[in-house]
Amino acid sequence: MNLLPILLFAALLVYLLSLAILSSKWKWRRAKNERIQGGVDYPVTLLVPFRNEKKNLPGLLRNLAGLSYPNLQIILIDDHSEDGGGDQVEAWILAENKHNFKLISGQGQGKKAAIEQGVVMANANIILTTDADCTLSADWVQNMLRAFDDPSVQMVAGPVMTKGGDGTFDHFQQIDWASILLMTNFFFSIKKPVMCSAANMGYRKEAFYHIKGYQGNHGNPSGDDSYLLEKIYQRFGHQAIRYLASSNVLVKTHPVGSISGFLEQRSRWASKWNKHQFWQNAGGAVLSAFLSLASICSILLLLTGPIGVAMFAVYWFLKLLFEYFVLRKVLNTYEIPLSVGNLFLASVLHPIYVILVAFRSFLVKSRWKGRK
Structure with missing residues (x-):
């Protein structure tokens, strides 16, 4: 179990660094009241x-x-x-x-x-x-x-x-x-x-x-x-x-409208991960699954005594903090509010959802509008 905290915090560091890099490329792009020019004559x-x-x-x-x-x-x-x-x-x-x-x-x-x-x-x-x-x-x-x-x-x-x-x-x-x-x-x-x-x-x-x-x-x-x-x-x-x-x-x-429908949709999307030409698709899917698994496994820190409990708290505090500021930046662009409560619930459930979708994309035939 001594190796677990090191692996988890290494995964956390990768995740936080990834969020910081992704966020650095996002700029505020709210619509402006400006006259539309160009392109209006194209059929x-x-x-x-x-x-x-x-x-x-x-x-x-x-x-x-x-x-x-x-x-x-x-x-x-x-x-x-x-x-x-x-x-x-x-x-x-x-x-x-x-x-x-x-x-x-x-x-x-x-x-x-x-x-x-x-x-x-x-x-x-x-x-x-x-x-x-x-x-x-x-x-x-x-x-x-x-x-x-x-x-x-x-x-x-x-x-x-x-x-x-x-x-x-x-x-x-x-x-x-x-x-x-x-x-x-x-x-x-x-x-x-x-x-x-x-x-x-x-x-x-x-x-x-x-x-x-x-x-x-x-x-x-x-x-x-x-x-x-x-x-x-x-x-x-x-x-x-x-x-x-x-x-x-x-x-x-x-x-x-339903959790089962949502998992069905996302599993259909995820099933394409290894069918693309670019390594970024497969690499992103694998990294997402690995980091989600790390978050799920972080609960094992609670079994290692007071120090483990403290490390668990630090792990999730940093994860939630970074996610709040990064995802709020995106949602603010589209004037969508982000509450701490909704983020907390999403942050806890998201790793489980990612792993479920990953397994489902391998094991279950996807359906769309009545078609396999």
Whole structure:
């Protein structure tokens, strides 16, 4: 047991140093009341694939109708919905007489096939994507397009955050998303991007065709965003990809309603850890699992007497202190408050959640919208 405190505090030191490094690359990016310039003349196509999203479609359609960009084509791709969602969208388009909206039925299986079909149908060279359970600000399109004023930029990604709620589980998900955004921003800032979200993404149609879309990745049912990021990075280099962390491009999504659904979603994401081209993906996953295991094992310090109890208290005090200041920095960017109580609960539960997701990603077949 004498070796345990040394190993735990070595792991703590690595964790705190990692948080400090990740935080150093995060800058305050709150939206400013400024005139939007550049990009407003580009024809743009927004792709929204959906499957079994009937409960979210009314809100989605109202939100998309409220986008203020004048030269926008919106294509909704029905990925073989089994809940009548496609009929609902078609009826709404006819009733509202929305000429810039188009509904198509997916010909292939899966989200990647749906997006590829949408790209073919797009009448614009600039393509943006989002998901059916998301909410966009009225000027989201204009703000995403600014980066494309640089002709060398082929792809743009932005932040995603769950909508606020009063429940502890809702706050836990926002804190978890803050850690994801922190890591995403860091790797973009060092020109080694490893992840992004198709809920808030855009690219040039020519670039999509140049890398042959998802060719080579159709065997993996998820990962339409990160695999595309890797291919564009490999073909065009880091200077062709931008990450916009400002609050004026934030996309909000619904929090997962249940713990089992949340673990299912995160396990699906985690199952891709060893399928990427870049070592950073696997390295980050392994390091996260190791540090989470160290936090769980820190409870063994309580069995080593008064000194062990004191070391346990120091371990968790430093962990909570660093997490509070680092994650609050991210959440403040999007005007999301962080209470000490919510952070404490998230900090205690997060290591357990990481290990559960890691085991689940290996042992349990993931499902998405009724598909394995």
